[in-house]
Structures are given as structure tokens and as C-alpha cells.
Amino acid sequence: MRVGIIGAGWIATQHVATLRRLGGAEVVAVCDVDESRARELAGGAATYKDWRHLIDRETPDAVFVCVPPLAHREVAVAALEKGINVYLEKPIARGLEDARAIVDAAARSSSVCAVGYQWRAVEVLDDLRETLAGQEIGMQIGISFGPTKSRPWFLDRAQGGGNLLERASHTIDLERAIGGEVVAVKAAASRVLLAQSQGEHGDIEDAAALVLNFANGSLGTIQVAWLREGLPGKYSLDVLGSDSVLHLELDPDFALRGQSRGRSVEATSRQHPVERSVDRFLAAAREGNKNGVFCLPADAAGTLSVAVACEEALASGGTVKVTEHWR
Numbered sequence: 001m002r003v004g005i006i007g008a009g010w011i012a013t014q015h016v017a018t019l020r021r022l023g024g025a026e027v028v029a030v031c032d033v034d035e036s037r038a039r040e041l042a043g044g045a046a047t048y049k050d051w052r053h054l055i056d057r058e059t060p061d062a063v064f065v066c067v068p069p070l071a072h073r074e075v076a077v078a079a080l081e082k083g084i085n086v087y088l089e090k091p092i093a094r095g096l097e098d099a100r101a102i103v104d105a106a107a108r109s110s111s112v113c114a115v116g117y118q119w120r121a122v123e124v125l126d127d128l129r130e131t132l133a134g135q136e137i138g139m140q141i142g143i144s145f146g147p148t149k150s151r152p153w154f155l156d157r158a159q160g161g162g163n164l165l166e167r168a169s170h171t172i173d174l175e176r177a178i179g180g181e182v183v184a185v186k187a188a189a190s191r192v193l194l195a196q197s198q199g200e201h202g203d204i205e206d207a208a209a210l211v212l213n214f215a216n217g218s219l220g221t222i223q224v225a226w227l228r229e230g231l232p233g234k235y236s237l238d239v240l241g242s243d244s245v246l247h248l249e250l251d252p253d254f255a256l257r258g259q260s261r262g263r264s265v266e267a268t269s270r271q272h273p274v275e276r277s278v279d280r281f282l283a284a285a286r287e288g289n290k291n292g293v294f295c296l297p298a299d300a301a302g303t304l305s306v307a308v309a310c311e312e313a314l315a316s317g318g319t320v321k322v323t324e325h326w327r
């Protein structure tokens with residue numbers, strides 16, 4: 001499979017390494033508006049400054065869209081319209097209008113589109129679902145704190161949505177994958193800067209707490225924080241069922257432990273979820289199986305609706321209903 005990479009920053013570097021490890025796909029071209037970044041990543045493959053030229057001249061079988069969220073729509077829609085399979089990095093887009101355009105383009109296209117919410121590909125999620133079968137979920141408690149890379153668009157709320165979209169949306173997506181649709185949210189942020197310095201910072205918060213009300217009556221919480229480089233992080237999800245307490249450890253180990261129906265539960269993952277997510281995308285693209293990926297555009301759009309509602313709740317201090325339907 002001939003693959004093009006669009007956007008040659010942090011996540012693209014990881015995807016190129018994953019593709020090399022997996023085999024079966026060749027990176028034939030890399031594009032970045034900063035061509036030196038494209039060259040650095042290309043390792044002999046063709047380089048482009050304009051993604052349109054990459055698409056037209058290389059006609060790749062698949063592209064990995066690794067540009068910042070505001071640029072997702074244009075690239076993803078154009079690729080899907082040309083029948084190219086798309087692995088689109090999360091969040092699906094910065095705003096709901098762009099998300100709608102991508103969901104519609106994916107529905108019209110015969111090609112496969114996966115969104116890079118890799119925690120849907122955590123192997124032990126299957127064990128968690130099996131364990132919870134026949135039980136009610138009462139509450140999910142998501143923790144996501146640690147250092148991350150500072151990028152200009154991430155520091156600007158209008159471009160990246162800050163920690164809510166960039167980081168907490170992974171946990172929103174995971175809680176939705178387990179608990180179903182969210183109907184209302186509340187949010188609060190700390191005014192203290194943890195990772196950003198007093199002198200040099202954007203307009204985003206470093207720490208926030210979200211409360212999600214699910215359609216099935218259950219509750220989800222998410223605590224997200226951006227910490228300074230060198231401090232230890234913690235990424236996990238606890239799930240409280242009617243007869244179980246389960247702890248899902250996320251990043252760097254993806255393991256499940258706890259107790260259910262009087263028995264202890266323990267399971268570990270063999271494959272990293274990013275690799276599993278990309279692997280599944282490549283297989284779906286080869287088979288032309290649009291539904292064969294872990295996170296469909298409509299799944300990611302639903303997650304964006306919740307994240308955008310959290311942004312509104314953060315601004316207003318009130319409860320915000322989630323009204324968009326994507327399926």
C-alpha cells in the first residue's frame with residue numbers, strides 16, 4: 001500500500017515509525033508547509049509543501065492526515081472525494097461544521113476513514129466489555145495528567161481547543177465507547193498555570209474537571225491536567241459497575257484489573273493501541289471495509305460534540321446539553 005503523510009510534526013513521526021514496524025505499507029511521500037520537516041521525515045520519499053500536489057501527483061492508496069485540527073477538513077474531504085483512504089488524526093476537527101463536512105464526505109466516499117482516537121483500540125477494552133456484560137455502569141472516573149509537547153496551535157484556544165480537545169477528548173471518547181451517548185455536561189477549570197509559565201503562555205487552561213451525564217443515567221468524570229516536562233503522568237479509567245470495580249491503566253501500560261462478581265479480573269494488552277489502530281485501518285483499506293476501523297468519523301464527531309459542549313460549559317459555568325446526533 002502506497003501511503004502519503006500530510007503534516008510532518010510530532011504524531012506523523014510516530015505514524016511513520018509504526019508503519020515501518022508493521023510493514024506492508026510504504027511511505028511514498030511526505031508533505032509539510034515547512035518543507036524541512038517533510039524532508040527530515042521522508043527518508044528518501046518524495047516531499048511536498050502543498051498537500052494538493054501530493055494527492056494529485058502521487059495518487060496514494062492512503063493518507064495520514066497529521067495537520068493541526070483547523071486544517072483537517074480541507075485535506076480529509078479532498079482525499080475522500082478522490083477515493084483515497086484516510087487515517088485522520090483526532091480530534092475530527094476543531095468545530096462541528098467541519099466535522100459535519102468530514103462525516104458527509106466519508107459517507108459519500110467508497111474509501112475507508114478512521115479517526116485516531118487510539119484508546120478505542122486498547123485490547124483489554126474487550127475484556128472490560130465482557131466483564132461488564134449484564135451489569136449496569138454507574139460511574140466512570142477518567143484521569144489524564146502529565147507533560148505533553150507545547151505546539152503553537154495547542155496554546156491558542158481558537159485553533160486547538162486547548163487541553164479539552166487535545167487531551168481530555170481522548171478520555172471523553174473512551175468513556176463514550178464504554179458508556180454510550182452523553183446528554184449533558186458541566187466543566188470547571190483551574191486558574192493556576194501548571195505547565196505554562198507566567199511569562200509565556202497561551203489562552204488555554206492547564207487543568208480542568210469535566211462531568212458527563214450519559215443517556216443511560218450513568219455519570220462520567222474526567223480530570224485533565226498539563227504538567228511540566230519531567231513530572232510523572234497518570235492516564236487511567238476506573239469503571240464502577242453494579243457488581244464490579246474495574247481499573248483500566250492507560251499509557252504506557254494498557255492493563256485491566258479489578259473485581260467483578262466476586263472474582264478478580266486481570267488482563268494485559270500485547271499490542272500498543274496506536275499500532276493496533278493503524279494496523280486495523282490498513283486491513284480495512286485493503287479490504288475496502290468502511291466499517292472495519294476502531295473509530296469511525298461519526299464516533300469522533302460525537303466525541304467532538306461533547307468536547308465542544310464542555311468548552312461552552314467552561315465558559316458559562318452552567319450545564320450544557322449535547323444535542324447533535326451523528327448516526
Ligand SMILES: NC(=O)c1ccc[n+]([C@@H]2O[C@H](COP(=O)([O-])OP(=O)(O)OC[C@H]3O[C@@H](n4cnc5c(N)ncnc54)[C@H](O)[C@@H]3O)[C@@H](O)[C@H]2O)c1
Pocket residue numbers: 006007008009010011012031032033034037049051065066067068069071089090091116117118151166
Ligand atoms: N492520537 C494522538 O495521541 C495524538 C497525539 C498528538 C497529536 N495528535 C493530533 O495530530 C494532529 C497533529 O498534531 P501534532 O502534535 O503532530 O502537531 P505538530 O504541530 O507537531 O505537527 C503538525 C504539522 O503540520 C504542519 N502543517 C500545518 N498546516 C499544514 C498544511 N495546511 N499542510 C501541510 N502541513 C501543515 C505543521 O507545519 C506541522 O509540522 C492534531 O490533530 C493532534 O490533535 C494526536
